[in-house]
Amino acid sequence: MKLGIKFCGGCNPYIDRKLLIKRLREILDSEQYLFKYFNFDDCDMVLVINGCNVACSEAPPAKKTITVSGLEVEGKACREEILASEVARKILNGSELKTTQF
Amino acid sequence: MKTGAEYTESLRKLKTQIYFQGKKIDNMVDNPYIRPHINSAAATYDMAFDPEYMELGTATSHLTGKKINRFTHIQQSNDDLVKKVKLLRAIGQRTGTCFQRCVGLDAMNAVYSVSYEIDEKYGSKYHERMCDYMKYVQENDFMVVGGMTDPKGDRGLPPHKQADPDVFVHIVEKREDGIVVRGAKAHQTGAANSHEILVMPTVSMKSEDRDFAVSFAVPMDAPGIVLIFGRQTNDERKLGTLDQGNPTYGVVGGEALVIFNDVFVPWERVFMCGETEFAGMLVERFATYHRQNYGTCKVGVVDVLIGACAAIADYNGAGKASHIKDKLVEMVLLSETMHTSSLAAGYEGHPLPAGNYYPHVTYANITKQNITRNHYEICRIAHDITGGFIATLPTEQDLADPELGPMILKYFKGVASVPTENRIKMGRLIENMTGGTALTESMHGAGSPQAQRVVLLRDANLEQRKKLAQRICGIIPQE
Ligand SMILES: Cc1cc2nc3c(=O)[nH]c(=O)nc-3n(C[C@H](O)[C@H](O)[C@H](O)COP(=O)(O)OP(=O)(O)OC[C@H]3O[C@@H](n4cnc5c(N)ncnc54)[C@H](O)[C@@H]3O)c2cc1C
Numbered sequence: 001m002k003l004g005i006k007f008c009g010g011c012n013p014y015i016d017r018k019l020l021i022k023r024l025r026e027i028l029d030s031e032q033y034l035f036k037y038f039n040f041d042d043c044d045m046v047l048v049i050n051g052c053n054v055a056c057s058e059a060p061p062a063k064k065t066i067t068v069s070g071l072e073v074e075g076k077a078c079r080e081e082i083l084a085s086e087v088a089r090k091i092l093n094g095s096e097l098k099t100t101q102f
Numbered sequence: 103m104k105t106g107a108e109y110t111e112s113l114r115k116l117k118t119q120i121y122f123q124g125k126k127i128d129n130m131v132d133n134p135y136i137r138p139h140i141n142s143a144a145a146t147y148d149m150a151f152d153p154e155y156m157e158l159g160t161a162t163s164h165l166t167g168k169k170i171n172r173f174t175h176i177q178q179s180n181d182d183l184v185k186k187v188k189l190l191r192a193i194g195q196r197t198g199t200c201f202q203r204c205v206g207l208d209a210m211n212a213v214y215s216v217s218y219e220i221d222e223k224y225g226s227k228y229h230e231r232m233c234d235y236m237k238y239v240q241e242n243d244f245m246v247v248g249g250m251t252d253p254k255g256d257r258g259l260p261p262h263k264q265a266d267p268d269v270f271v272h273i274v275e276k277r278e279d280g281i282v283v284r285g286a287k288a289h290q291t292g293a294a295n296s297h298e299i300l301v302m303p304t305v306s307m308k309s310e311d312r313d314f315a316v317s318f319a320v321p322m323d324a325p326g327i328v329l330i331f332g333r334q335t336n337d338e339r340k341l342g343t344l345d346q347g348n349p350t351y352g353v354v355g356g357e358a359l360v361i362f363n364d365v366f367v368p369w370e371r372v373f374m375c376g377e378t379e380f381a382g383m384l385v386e387r388f389a390t391y392h393r394q395n396y397g398t399c400k401v402g403v404v405d406v407l408i409g410a411c412a413a414i415a416d417y418n419g420a421g422k423a424s425h426i427k428d429k430l431v432e433m434v435l436l437s438e439t440m441h442t443s444s445l446a447a448g449y450e451g452h453p454l455p456a457g458n459y460y461p462h463v464t465y466a467n468i469t470k471q472n473i474t475r476n477h478y479e480i481c482r483i484a485h486d487i488t489g490g491f492i493a494t495l496p497t498e499q500d501l502a503d504p505e506l507g508p509m510i511l512k513y514f515k516g517v518a519s520v521p522t523e524n525r526i527k528m529g530r531l532i533e534n535m536t537g538g539t540a541l542t543e544s545m546h547g548a549g550s551p552q553a554q555r556v557v558l559l560r561d562a563n564l565e566q567r568k569k570l571a572q573r574i575c576g577i578i579p580q581e
Contacts, residue, residue, distance in 0.1 A: 009158025011188030012195070012405070017154055037153035056188075057157060
């Protein structure tokens with residue numbers, strides 16, 4: 001499974017975005033999930049990580065996505081300590097993912 | 103695009119003539135006085151490759167369609183102006199100091215626009231040359247110095263009336279293949295570790311100042327260029343580590359006096375040559391682009407300072423005190439106020455005749471004016487929160503001494519849970535971020551406060567505002 005990671009530009013992030021990825025790597029099986037940071041064409045899903053809820057970064061079109069916007073996952077408030085586990089839960093439970101339109 | 107490491111290596115190839123403390127510096131890359139500034143500039147290169155920042159760190163060239171470092175980009179939209187602002191904050195948060203490269207970016211945007219307008223009037227070829235130059239800069243991912251400020255001599259006199267004409271850069275010879283220039287540019291940020299310098303006039307001019315109305319670009323190691331690297335507050339500390347406060351990235355930009363001893367400039371690199379009526383326009387364009395930046399790079403730096411103050415308050419055992427929290431809030435208020443006008447200047451930008459986008463002039467000037475005050479106030483609060491020990495701490499050599507070190511660790515201890523060394527490190531960071539050179543930059547960089555007030559008054563539209571009041575109180579009829 002290829003998981004694309006798309007960051008916003010990070011002008012003033014409210015969350016530690018690198019730490020989120022580190023924790024996510026610890027939770028998700030590295031054999032099963034390959035993290036990709038560029039060119040999402042062949043990715044099965046894309047995790048969009050915005051540093052705050054201005055959410056500058058848009059989801060790539062026609063992809064299953066999960067969007068983190070500061071202390072929100074898909075618009076729902078989430079504490080930083082459980083951000084990674086909440087994202088991982090959504091990835092593992094693929095039915096909760098959104099598909100972005102062209 | 104270059105990575106930070108490639109940028110640093112590329113400097114080794116330059117033969118720039120740099121002097122410091124009476125000696126010539128042959129290897130600037132490994133020189134302890136210059137290296138921190140190189141590291142800071144290198145962050146502008148690395149962030150273009152870092153997935154966490156590349157959305158801001160890169161742009162698409164309107165000239166070649168290629169992906170380029172945003173520090174070589176000609177602003178194509180208000181979104182670009184906003185992205186510039188956001189990028190500068192992100193880098194400021196990472197380096198905690200000036201990363202130097204925005205001056206050249208703003209100079210390139212200013213010259214790009216004005217060269218177009220000179221050509222419109224005179225049918226000259228300056229803009230075409232500037233486009234070629236931009237392609238060259240983008241292709242090589244060069245760091246370019248924005249060379250505006252002349253030494254200026256007697257501030258009350260125009261260039262042509264100076265006792266020594268060399269206090270303003272001027273043309274001493276016009277040849278078939280180019281021009282020869284003499285003079286100097288003062289306070290040049292990042293000059294030692296840049297590849298090129300883009301020179302612009304520094305004041306409005308009348309026709310008598312024809313020889314001084316000149317804009318051009320040359321490599322930093324062009325024959326005849328000499329740099330005298332400026333000293334900074336506490337710069338001897340660069341020979342050590344801990345006492346520097348920010349040992350990797352240093353303080354401010356590493357400024358230098360750049361002297362042009364009859365430097366030859368080929369015509370392809372000349373972008374203004376005697377068109378005095380455009381000198382003031384170029385000064386204002388550069389100043390507006392650059393004043394917008396101050397509410398963002400400095401805000402990124404202040405983000406670090408606020409964090410340092412919150413941490414030191416904890417280390418001191420005062421972090422829970424209500425007045426400390428209130429002072430941290432005040433720092434945030436002052437800082438984000440500067441950032442909002444910087445963002446507004448981008449959101450309310452507009453295209454210039456050359457097609458590149460230009461920040462809102464009033465908002466950009468308000469941004470810089472606020473920096474000249476708020477940054478000082480922020481630093482005053484930082485000193486209040488931190489305590490007097492930052493002015494009296496023993497040296498890092500004393501700390502390393504087997505007999506003195508333990509006594510220092512014992513008597514500079516704050517709360518029991520925090521190692522004294524951490525309290526000292528944080529104190530040194532705050533000390534170095536809030537004194538001397540760091541503050542002067544906020545006052546004079548991108549122009550002294552009065553320069554902004556002149557623009558604010560000019561654009562205040564007081565006649566229109568008088569009418570608003572006259573209408574409301576019935577002196578003139580309501581329409
Ligand atoms: C850290 C730092 C980095 C900088 N980086 C760059 C850079 O990269 N590139 C660049 O080109 N410049 C750079 N500058 C220069 C900066 O733009 C100038 O410092 C600024 O324009 C003020 O010029 P000055 O230092 O000569 O001061 P002065 O012009 O001498 O100003 C001193 C005072 O005199 C007043 N004054 C000056 N002239 C007049 C007059 N004619 N009438 C009335 N009052 C007057 C001013 O308002 C001010 O209050 C930098 C400056 C600093 C401190």
